[in-house]
Amino acid sequence: MSDKKKVAVIMGSDSDLPVLKNTINTLKSFGIPVETHIMSAHRTPAQACEFSSHARENGFGVIIAAAGKAAHLAGVLAAHTTLPVIGIPIKASTLDGLDALLSTVQMPKGIPVATVAIDGADNAAILAAQMLAIADEELAQQLAQMKENMTAEVVAKDQKLQQEL
Template identity: 65%
Template sequence: MKKIGIVMGSDSDLPVLEKAIVTLEKFGAPFEVHVYSAHRTPVEAKDFAQNARANGFGAIIAAAGKAAHLAGAIAANTTLPVIGVPVKSSTLDGLDALLSTVQMPGGIPVATVAIDGAENAALLALQMLAVADADLAKKLDDARAEAAAKVLEKNKAVEEKYNK
């Protein structure tokens, strides 16, 4: 299985990305975590992106807040799928990061999840890799079935209590 790269603009983004890390661990997916800033370490961010495919990555999750240019900077330097996670900040509650991440110019796509949506970023990266990995696809199918069963169990309890 290909690795998934997790890149954040600052270590202050780590609490948000821990949900992605936990999700990838749950599915047994290999990953690496890095701190590279689009503005403060642009050479290192570019080097990571340009060499990601050769280094065994299949998708990259890039998280940043405020100006949130990291996902775009990574995407500009690789043709691997890049998933942006806008991180909520105290300034505009993450709306600035969301808009910076989602408004990419034509030709440089970044898939963007919700503000602080690291768990969905990990699941999306896994789904991308599952296109060519039947075992991973089955794990994802099983997880979806388990989630559905939990909802139906809760539905049954609510119906029994209120639908008399």
């Protein structure tokens, strides 16, 4: 069995999947094992608590939780684990995701949730990878290469712009 830590990607509803596909694909591109579930802080709170309270012993290193509206999922999961939890507020209501952002980021002392932008799926995956890379040199090198590639892309775009102008 692999000693690589897994990342749990938990969504509050199947309607969150279109946003979370980016998270899952980015994690997989780094070779990070991913397990995905639907759990609700309000409709299946016992299941969410059970999952997060046993996540460390079940081989997880990070939990990513995405929810819209009254987005309490990340906080409920964080309350039952010592693993890092990353919240993705989902734009799912008439408030353009601001309600989910505030519900995710405004956590009480002792129950932190690292929160990315509304629908910030890629950054959630990259942040999870960076957390795991603290103890995984190969993953750290992959992240460094990703940043080098981003730099090269911006430089190339600037050069193209300069030629066009």
